[in-house]
Amino acid sequence: MQTHRPASSGQAGPLCLAFRGLMTIRTRFAPSPTGYLHIGGVRTALFNWLLARRHGGQFVLRIDDTDRERHVDQAVEKILDGFRWIGIDWDEGPQIGGSSGPYYQSQRGDHYRRAVERLIASGHVYRDYTTEAQRSAAKKAAERDKRAYRFRKVPLSDHELAQYEAEGRPYALRFQVPLGRTLVLADQIKGDVSFATEEIGDFVIVRPDGAPLYNFASVVDDVDMKITHIVRAEEHLSNTFPQLLVFEALGATLPVFAHIPYVAEPGSRAKMSKRKIADYEKQGVLVYLHQYIERGYLPEAVMNYLSRLGWSYDDSQEIFTRQELIEKFSLDRVNSSPASHDQDKLFWVQGEWMKTIPLDQKVAGVIPFLAQEGLISSEPKPDERSRIEAVVQALGDRLKIYSDILKLGRFFFADAIVHDPDAVKKRLRKEGVAAMLGELETLLHETDPFDVGTLEKAVHEFAEKTGRKMGDVVNPLRVAVTGQGVGPGLYDCLAILGRETCLARLQQTRALLAEPGAA
């Protein structure tokens, strides 16, 4: 169900136009370089990117690496590769820089320090000398009493303060939350959300070791980078309220917030969980972008699918080009309830996109998969290339993702024929089939030229002359030369395979049928 948004919340109102005249829209995505890009993350980035592109603004990429230094480079590179592949380009960020850099949080220490100084000067922040033991005792007590745990400032005498300082006792910096206020967030997707400051504990903004924490660092960055629209996952909705306080304390203009619902696991409304990723994969469901790339999905298709996961334009359009998405995307048509990942739908969208891909491009897309399996050379010669082209052409719409070439077209490239047991059982283990294959061998030996038209005519005449139904000729012949029960048109298969291969495979198949009891 779509919640009602205030009239001013849409992208198209007169109020908005006035607003846009004053400043350009700047959005951002801030991934942690911890691993691969999850499709939920890609969707969040996509919505940010689309919003920026829609309004001629900028999309900023910022690496959220606050307390990790280890081998971030490789992880960042993988994330950037993913964005480049799908076509999400960034105006500022890693590798290209920009006027609000650096774009790695680990390199923004000066910015955080300056902001901290301001907050100390304005009295928003205080030193917390409590120990881990004290806090965990308080948390346990809260849990036992079934209360929420909230840290509040413990008044210290001047004497204590002086003593702790003299001791060099470590302290964290906390934000002192003003009590008795109700914060109202005008979220573009969730609508107005109110939150009492009593519900927010004094939160740490800087750890004793000097590391800034998320609720503080991200606000400082967003202010510095002049981010106007924060579009992020709804798990941050509650975090927004402490952040609102930081924006206010910094004297910054509030950005527009939009919290998008989480991506649920397939067939359910439960949130996708990292722990269950192995289970999803067991069921054949992929959750990382790179897995779709590796299987030969098209970037247009993945973008199209992801855009529709939680967003719709109207009651009928499913297929959108990148340009259409940029023209039609708006936050007010983002759904406020979770969407679950539907790989079948992605597969269908992929199929629709594959239909639009020109032959040359399909051939190029398929080559890496064949080369990887050693079925062709990685730099195919012209004759090899024209063969691939013929196969891709014959495969037609059956080729949904590039890696399908291995499933559907392997027999065109492999030397030995591999018989599918089910197909053999269904089409070949029948009275008289072996003998018929012998006759067909003779027929193919004589058919000349060995092209689609001639072959088709020859097989038709054969069926007519011998009084057989076409299906009873064609199906066994297909299995005999391809090993498969399904595939492109038979005459395409025969012509591409060529006379020599067809005859050799017919012999192999007959030999197989002669073996007693073999499958």
Added chain:
RNA sequence: GGCCCCGUCGUCUAGCCUGGUCCAGGACACAUGCCUUUCACGCAUGCAACACGGGUUCGAAUCCCGUCGGGGUCACCA
């Protein structure tokens, strides 16, 4: 447990703000039929939902309240 968000076919969604045109529309998946040498494509048909309970109203998917369910948050993680 407190607080916050969310709940329309199995799934993505339209409709909700501005109650009647909705015995709820489209798409994926599934089933059946047609096309067809197989499969795929295409075409046609079918299956299938307003979480539940109250209230307001002549009339509720739509407004209000409650219940249940899902999620988030309550970290010196992000």
